[in-house]
Amino acid sequence: MALARQGKSPEGSAAPRCLCVMVLETNDAMNYFRTALLLAAMTALFMGLGYLIGGPTGMTIAFVVAALMNVFSYWNADKLVLRMHNAVEVDARTEPRFYNLVARLAENAGLPMPRVFVIEEAQPNAFATGRNPENAAVAATRGLLQSLSEEEVAGVMAHELAHVKNHDTLIMTITATIAGAISMLANFALFFGGNRNNNPLGIIGVIAAMIVAPLAAMLVQMAISRTREYAADKAGAEICGQPLWLASALGKIAGGAAHIPNRNAEDNPATAHMFIVNPLSGQNMDNLFSTHPATENRIAALQDMARNAPPSRPASPPRPEPSGTSSAPTSGSSSGPWGGSGPARPHGTGSSNPGRPPRTGRRRGPWG
Numbered sequence: 308m309a310l311a312r313q314g315k316s317p318e319g320s321a322a323p324r325c326l327c328v329m330v331l332e333t334n335d336a337m338n339y340f341r342t343a344l345l346l347a348a349m350t351a352l353f354m355g356l357g358y359l360i361g362g363p364t365g366m367t368i369a370f371v372v373a374a375l376m377n378v379f380s381y382w383n384a385d386k387l388v389l390r391m392h393n394a395v396e397v398d399a400r401t402e403p404r405f406y407n408l409v410a411r412l413a414e415n416a417g418l419p420m421p422r423v424f425v426i427e428e429a430q431p432n433a434f435a436t437g438r439n440p441e442n443a444a445v446a447a448t449r450g451l452l453q454s455l456s457e458e459e460v461a462g463v464m465a466h467e468l469a470h471v472k473n474h475d476t477l478i479m480t481i482t483a484t485i486a487g488a489i490s491m492l493a494n495f496a497l498f499f500g501g502n503r504n505n506n507p508l509g510i511i512g513v514i515a516a517m518i519v520a521p522l523a524a525m526l527v528q529m530a531i532s533r534t535r536e537y538a539a540d541k542a543g544a545e546i547c548g549q550p551l552w553l554a555s556a557l558g559k560i561a562g563g564a565a566h567i568p569n570r571n572a573e574d575n576p577a578t579a580h581m582f583i584v585n586p587l588s589g590q591n592m593d594n595l596f597s598t599h600p601a602t603e604n605r606i607a608a609l610q611d612m613a614r615n616a617p618p619s620r621p622a623s624p625p626r627p628e629p630s631g632t633s634s635a636p637t638s639g640s641s642s643g644p645w646g647g648s649g650p651a652r653p654h655g656t657g658s659s660n661p662g663r664p665p666r667t668g669r670r671r672g673p674w675g
Contacts, residue, residue, distance in 0.1 A: 310509070315430075319433075350485065350528050352489065352523055352527070353369060353370075353373060353485050353492075354366055354369065354370065354405060354642055355487050356369065356489055356492050356493070357370065357492060359368025360492060360622075361520070364435055366539070366667070370490055372488060372491075373485060373488045374434060376482060376488055377485075380480050380481070380658045381438050381477075381480070382438070384436065384438070384480045385436040385438065385443075385444055385476075388434075388436050388443060388581065389424060389436065389446065391553045391571060391574075391575045391578060392426050392446070392451065392571045392575070392578070393423055393426065393427065393571060393574070394424035394425070394426045394444075394446045394536075395424060395426070395427070396422055396423065396424050397423050397425050398423070402425060405423065405425070405447070405452060406423050408457075408460065408461060408464065408550065409421065409445060409464055411424050412461065412464050412465050412468055412546060412547065413468060415539060416447055416465070416468050416469070416472055416546045417472075418440050418443075418468060418471060418472055419440055419441050419443075419445055419514065421435075421437065421440075421443040421445050421468070421471060422443070422444040422445075423444070423445055424444055424445070424446035424447075424448075424561070425446070425447060425448070425449060425452070426446055426447070426448045426449065426571075427448075427449050427568055428449060428450060428570070428571065429448070429449070429450040429451075429567050430448060430450050430563055430564055430567040430568065430569040430572075430586060431448060431450040431451035431455065431559065431560045431563040431564070431567075432447075432448050432450070432451060432560060432563075432564060432569065432572075432583060432584060432586050433445070433447040433448065433451055433452050433463050433464065433466075433467055433476075433582065433583050434446055434467065434578075434581040434582045434583065435445060435467035435468070435470045435471050435476055436476050436581065437471065437476050437477075438476070438477050438480070439474065439477065440471050440472065440474075442642075443471040443476065445464060445467045445468065445471070447460070447463070447464065448569075450563060451463065451560065454559060454563060454607065455556055455559060455560075456555075458549070458552040458555075459552055459553075459555050459556035459559065460556070461547045461550030461551030461552065462543065462549070462554075462555070462556045463543075463551055463556045463583060464545050465543040465544070465546040465547035466539050466540060466542075466543030467539075467543070467551065467583065468543070468546060468554055469538075469539040469540075469541075469543040469545075469546060470535070470539045471535075472546075473535070473538060473539065473542060475535045475538075475539060476581075478531065478535065478659070479531070479532065479535070479580060482527070482531050482532075484526075486521075486525065489521055490521050493517050493518075493521045529580070529598050532580040532598050532599065533598070533599060533600045536583075536599055536600055536605070537600060537605070540553060540605055540608065541608075541612065543614055544609055546611075548609070548612075550609040550612040550613040550616070551609065551610070551613050552611055553609055554605075554606045554609035554613075557583070557584065557602050557604060557605055557606055557609075558602065560583060560584045561584050561602040564578065564584050564585065565588070566584055569586040569587075572586035572587060573586075573587065579597040579598050580599070580601040584599060585598050585599045585600065596611070631648035
């Protein structure tokens, strides 16, 4: 079921629309090219670190260790991450509204149904994991389901499904694994870096291995994460059909993450890049040391996307299957099938909304 049905474009608008599509496709190609370059840089950095520590032999050993770590991560990373955050799998019986929403978004994106998890955490946030679309999982915190409207939750989960569709979950798993291996090798430099027979650069190589290499790996990992977030924002807006739903959700999530600590994320900071908004405190600037782009920049990009989108019919979130005694408003109701209000207007949105004008009202989400 499509969330937003595109109407016919007015006569004479074909050329501008084609130009817009060409620009978006060019941006997508550039994002993938940048990601490929960053992955290549991460691999080269890892191989170079092995050479600094042990020469050709050290480089070979480092490569073998990294390969084994990547194989393990490929098959088990999703299970490890979900266990770290105490995620509980749900289905159409235990969380019918949320589960059915994800099912309709997955259908709209042309994806297999992922496994759905809920994290009993007060901070509003969400992430996706899995090695491919056939083995994907999406997770949302209880705080997200309780504080966002149905439209905003649809925008968030569409963003996570976009990560699955773009194979970002696998990319981030690989980069995190290589970064971890680089840190491990940097520790080895303390014990094996002083041997001049193995280390062609002597003390300079040891210093580079211990300090420069891990820092460079962290910067590359963050750059990859930030590149993929912009791409997932765009693809997620296309999946749900309304960029401003996601824009509104990002503003609320960022506000919640700044004031509500995420205990599991603080204990496992290596997984911070997987969340839709950085769950850790003290990182709200769009610079080299941020795992995510600045929320204001992401909202502005989504607002530009909404303004430049071709005219379409007003959209509404997918209607969940009836369950129990819950009743849904008629299809013409603007409050949504679960009685939630429309998304609050993001900063700088103004009154122009290509879909439905955002409305403020009850801030508590449709899941209670």
